[in-house]
Amino acid sequence: EVQLLESGGGLVQPGGSLRLSCAASGFTFSNYAMGWVRQAPGKGLECVSAISGGGGSTYYADSVKGRFIISRDSSKNTLYLQMSSLRAEDTAVYYCAKAPYSSSPDWFDSWGQGTLVTVSS
Amino acid sequence: EIVMTQSPATLSVSPGERATLSCRASQSVSSNLAWYQQKPGQAPRLLIFGASTRATGIPARFGGSGSGTEFTLTISSLQSEDFAVYYCQQYNNWPRTFGQGTKVEIK
Numbered sequence: 001e002v003q004l005l006e007s008g009g010g011l012v013q014p015g016g017s018l019r020l021s022c023a024a025s026g027f028t029f030s031n032y033a034m035g036w037v038r039q040a041p042g043k044g045l046e047c048v049s050a051i052s053g054g055g056g057s058t059y060y061a062d063s064v065k066g067r068f069i070i071s072r073d074s075s076k077n078t079l080y081l082q083m084s085s086l087r088a089e090d091t092a093v094y095y096c097a098k099a100p101y102s103s104s105p106d107w108f109d110s111w112g113q114g115t116l117v118t119v120s121s
Numbered sequence: 122e123i124v125m126t127q128s129p130a131t132l133s134v135s136p137g138e139r140a141t142l143s144c145r146a147s148q149s150v151s152s153n154l155a156w157y158q159q160k161p162g163q164a165p166r167l168l169i170f171g172a173s174t175r176a177t178g179i180p181a182r183f184g185g186s187g188s189g190t191e192f193t194l195t196i197s198s199l200q201s202e203d204f205a206v207y208y209c210q211q212y213n214n215w216p217r218t219f220g221q222g223t224k225v226e227i228k
Binding site: 061 | 170208217219221222
């Protein structure tokens with residue numbers, strides 16, 4: 001059974017940094033692209049970043065480009081999202097999600113339960 | 122960026138009735154479209170990919186159709202557990218983009 005467990009969320013001041021982690025189990029982690037999808041309170045879904053199975057290709061939404069860095073460690077079966085220069089509009093639940101293939105983050109067939117990031121002074 | 126527009130925003134349906142949800146893309150996405158269901162306090166759940174292929178374990182009452190810019194999700198006979206918010210998502214281009222959601226509520 002695929003399991004994705006996010007951690008690292010919390011309250012951070014504007015301009016601050018935070019690193020999210022997603023521990024994956026139940027599948028061969030390096031064989032699948034992964035992504036981070038966020039949902040602001042009461043709002044819809046936004047795919048902010050994704051990474052190929054091998055880690056060689058990364059993707060970012062314009063809203064986070066230059067501020068967020070996605071990475072993965074296959075030895076630890078863990079996906080990361082390093083977030084810096086955080087803004088109030090980054091406040092959201094951040095979901096870790098698994099894609100169906102290695103090369104391209106197409107749709108997402110498994111999701112974690114999410115971790116809440118709140119950016120506020 | 123491809124903009125996905127869903128309609129209606131809210132759909133009021135009685136249990137046992139049919140629900141039809143629409144999703145329109147601002148440019149063609151071929152058949153590269155997925156649908157998700159989200160219940161309050163839960164993560165989204167994949168229903169459909171490839172515009173019409175049901176994901177593993179999804180009941181046959183959920184059906185997807187369309188290609189290009191116009192897509193439809195049909196729930197043939199609504200069950201109590203189907204009342205939720207539904208999102209479409211295109212994966213033809215990066216960034217992957219979602220519609221704003223359609224809430225299916227009990228009439």
